[in-house]
Amino acid sequence: MRYIAIFILSVLSIQSTYSQINEIGVFLGGSNFIGDVGSTSYISPNQLAIGGIYKWNKSTRHSYRISLTYTDLKGEDNKSDDPRRLQRDYNFTNQIIEISAGMELTFFDFNLHPGEKVATPYLYSGISVARNEDSYFLSDVQTFQNSSSWAFGIPMVLGFKSNFLGNIILGIEVGVRYTFSDNIDGSYPADELLQPNRFGNQNNNDWYTFTGVTLTYTFGENPCYCPN
Numbered sequence: 001m002r003y004i005a006i007f008i009l010s011v012l013s014i015q016s017t018y019s020q021i022n023e024i025g026v027f028l029g030g031s032n033f034i035g036d037v038g039s040t041s042y043i044s045p046n047q048l049a050i051g052g053i054y055k056w057n058k059s060t061r062h063s064y065r066i067s068l069t070y071t072d073l074k075g076e077d078n079k080s081d082d083p084r085r086l087q088r089d090y091n092f093t094n095q096i097i098e099i100s101a102g103m104e105l106t107f108f109d110f111n112l113h114p115g116e117k118v119a120t121p122y123l124y125s126g127i128s129v130a131r132n133e134d135s136y137f138l139s140d141v142q143t144f145q146n147s148s149s150w151a152f153g154i155p156m157v158l159g160f161k162s163n164f165l166g167n168i169i170l171g172i173e174v175g176v177r178y179t180f181s182d183n184i185d186g187s188y189p190a191d192e193l194l195q196p197n198r199f200g201n202q203n204n205n206d207w208y209t210f211t212g213v214t215l216t217y218t219f220g221e222n223p224c225y226c227p228n
Contacts, residue, residue, distance in 0.1 A: 097130065
């Protein structure tokens, strides 16, 4: 939570320096993990996810976007439909803090300057990096190491947004993160001494999803991009 507060305060300071066309707000929803431990359902939030989000509306069709999100990823084999996982009965948790930056593209023009109600689906992608604790399984129990790693990934987000109340924009989105890590769940520790503790499909990396709502406030020269 401390990191999110610092992020929001930092973004607010941008207005006085550059006075650009901005949005700032929060994300609130849920997360779920897809990997070698737990359920294999793709969209099945089971943990709270909360974060801050900032957008620079470059035009009516695209925005630059950065976000900071916190969640406690969780996986439980007893929630899986796979008989092998049910029999194994592993479970894990891992707190992550994710920073994501990229571009948001709207299907239709999203110009708030005339003051009319507008709405559009949108896509977002870019790059993400998530700090997570290193762990492995010892005697069927997750064991944390005294270290952490950064899992780089590619976010793929589909959403819908509307200015339902003046300068307040409400968005609903589902975002999948494909990561370049296979040890968020402790199934593939990097330490070669822990190689006997590795398990699962080592050809597939970890995924996780954020599903929820965004609530942003527009400020700056105009509520949103205006060519005039």
